[in-house]
Amino acid sequence: MNPSSRPPGSGPRRARQLYEATLSQLAEHGYDGLTIEGVAAASTVNKTTIYRWWRSKDELLTDALIGSDSLNLAVPDTGSLRGDLIGLVAEARRMLTSPDTAPTVAAAFAAAASRPALATMVKRFFADRLEREQVVFQRAVDRGELAADVDRQAVMDLLIGALWLRVMFRDEPVDEDFDGQVVDLVLAGVEQHRDRGAR
Template sequence: MAPRKQQEIFDATLRLVAEKGYDGLTVEGVAERSGVNKTTIYRWWPSKAALLGAALVESDLLGFDTPDTGSLRGDLVALVEGVRRLLTEPPGSDIAVAALGAAVRHPELDARRFFADRFAREREIFERAVGRGELAATVDPMLVVDLLAGAVWMRSVFRGLRLDDDFATDAVAALLDGI
């Protein structure tokens, strides 16, 4: 399938899940919106769970560029800012909250791929920091990512609170400097 067509299908998938939730997402609806035959979609992705799983990882709508600011502190602040934008600014926020919320209840929708894919790219931040002598090689990068990204989920999605402008800086400082 042409990459552009594939992106249109992913785009339709993510926008539909944001509008109608996972229960309202259907391959038929994606076919209609993207102008692609239903059987073509099924040939590539055997179920709506597989389609949404692929869209979460491969769609440009949720694109992720690993920050590279020159310092561990700068990279981690940019990482937290990226998660904040993803979870609070449309269309990403509606998509992420609907799709990742659904993944909690529908194990067949494999959100682990989404998080594993991001983490594979986030690792670079820590490799560079170790190379620059900013970080001990013994620090577990996944723990750092989970503390920071988790804090954004808690504050914005679960508590429903607005994040202060200083949130990213403060969260990163708590980790880098200790409390």
């Protein structure tokens, strides 16, 4: 099987261990300092085993970003769309601000921004997260809270984009109040869009 087409999470028995070692090495050394040899040493997994599953560090990094437990976003089920979206923003905020994960995220996306070849890594990461979040929107549609034709990706882009800009570019603090405020702003826009469509 072509490693780049392999479903995330597949790989050798110790794939999870490799993922965490990969992200740890990325956070510590940056993209340029990330090597298969370094991951092998940190994970105590033989280098030949790693190369059997991943042809390059880019392929390994892509799978690590998607399959790592440390970057996993728990999908909430609060009983309401607002509550679920606040929960998703809170999870993303944790990932972007926690000392355990923020350096990894910053290093990964800084590398992708300056290397067009890594664009696929970013696309796969966000596509995977959006797929996991679909259940939140489907539950809202089933409850009658949300029109079925709402652009779900746009909703998440607005929410996470606002968080990303505040944390990564403006370097301003965010807290639980921010989660609720940004969700309310986006949902107000969704409601106005629905009202215009009903006229």
